Amino acid sequence: MFEFKPILNALLRAKSGAILLLLQIAITTAIVSNAAFIIKDRIAYLEQETGLPEQALFQLEMMTYGTGVDFAKQVEIDEALIRNIPGVIDAVNINAVPLSGGGSGGTYTLLPQNQVSQSVGAAYFLADNHVLNTLGVELVAGRNFEESEVIVSNDGAAIAKVALITQAMHDEFFPEGNGLGQTIYRENDPVKIIGIIKLMKGPWLNDTRKDRSLIFPHVRPRPFQKFLIRTEPNERATVMRKIEDVLLAEYPNRVINSIRGLDELKAKYVAEDTLMVRMLMVLIVILVMITALGIFGLTLFNINKRLKQIGTRRALGARKSAIIRYFLVENALICSVGVAVGSLGAIWMGNKLMALYSVPALSASYIVITSLLVIVMSLLAVVGPAKRAADISPSIATRSI
Incomplete structure (x- = not known):
């Protein structure tokens, strides 16, 4: 039903593109899992209850001469x-x-x-x-x-x-x-x-x-x-x-300075952590966008290379749904291997961060959630090109025969 053998044969004939996409998915899974976990940990740190009415308190410093x-x-x-x-x-x-x-x-x-x-x-x-x-x-x-x-x-x-x-x-x-x-x-x-x-x-x-x-x-x-x-x-x-x-x-005869609210003092103290959270959020968005564009681009490239194959299948009666399913399954295979490799990379990266920077141990739930999101994102990224392939006319695709 899912035509695994033709898909594997096609991937083996064009290994470089598939390997590059697999590595991109693996890197995205590893980095996003750890980045999301660090963001959650830092947000919990930034929003921890202090027991103090921060908005009502302020300090001043004074030097008397x-x-x-x-x-x-x-x-x-x-x-x-x-x-x-x-x-x-x-x-x-x-x-x-x-x-x-x-x-x-x-x-x-x-x-x-x-x-x-x-x-x-x-x-x-x-x-x-x-x-x-x-x-x-x-x-x-x-x-x-x-x-x-x-x-x-x-x-x-x-x-x-x-x-x-x-x-x-x-x-x-x-x-x-x-x-x-x-x-x-x-x-x-x-x-x-x-x-x-x-x-x-x-x-x-x-x-x-x-x-x-x-x-x-x-x-x-x-x-x-x-x-x-x-x-x-x-x-x-x-x-x-x-x-x-x-x-x-x-x-x-005195100088008064540093009249600052307690919330302002706290914000200055945690400024580096706030900046880190924002940078990690931007990193996640950029990685996901690049990976999605990579999947989209590779699928379009494969479609252009397989015009004759697609047109022949359409001429032999293949339905549009079968063409779409073909590219979805092909992408799912690449993505599954990439996610598996990326999950191992996420565990390794989490252990390194824990050892070097005293970051808490990476929760397995973040790897699972990230993997699922990457798979869903990759499938969504391939839907458009797959539909475009399904719309190819048999007469146009086989014109070179």
Whole structure:
């Protein structure tokens, strides 16, 4: 019914075109499978839940000049000024901003440093008792800082004795869920867990510490300060425009810059990943188009070479459907072999990417779906030329006889 023997004979007589098309299909299958999987992985990374109201938060950085400035007092004044701006929900002086790509981290243990125990790496933030309200995160257990617990000091040896930690960090240390009120250690300094935050991404979204963070009640009064501000919905742009004037009016000997929304900071941090996703999408489109054009062109070339054969078959009574079926089966044979080779290539490429770039293991479902799409695309690409071959008049095709 499908005339496999004549099709195979025809392919063997014109091996070069078939081999080139087979390789093109194989390369397309291998690359598109991995590219689609990487796109899915990167999109999941870009769209991961952060636990933060990104559209309502922004940061500013400030360098204060002049002599005789009481920086501890100035921080209090500046925070109060910012909180009184219409549209501001809360503001906090903080050492680092989540999702920004810049911050501080450390290693924490269940026992003092000189004893063997479990250790966990985490980012840490220094802020006062306004931090939770400013960040807009949910406290699922425990309490916030009390004002008396906040340390205001530039002494590097000074460390708060209490901390808020994220749920992910809590679960690393206390999988049984009994961490509230327990003590962990920063080197040899004990830190009591007084509150657990449901979800809060740290400064680094592509780091193992992205979900593990601590917040210490500590303010460092220095010439350079960083503030995080949370505003009412749709009020952020207005507050960002006026905040510099408000602060300079109170004390002009300072420079205010880097007034940026949290979503803008995040976009800048993940810009390379966003660009990679777009480039891979373009690559997939180009590969599929080139492969489809290759199939279309090869089929037309075969038709032009087989005018006499097609015309003879039409003269002997072959139906148009038989001619169309012939080219569909021929293309399906080439495509099936190409997809099989490409699937093996996709597995090999996925293993190489996993070994060299720590990309997750390629899911077999992406190979299967890509293979099916390539087969469907190839059949669609050959339908037009096949119909054109079926419309060839026997008298025109056999005119050279």
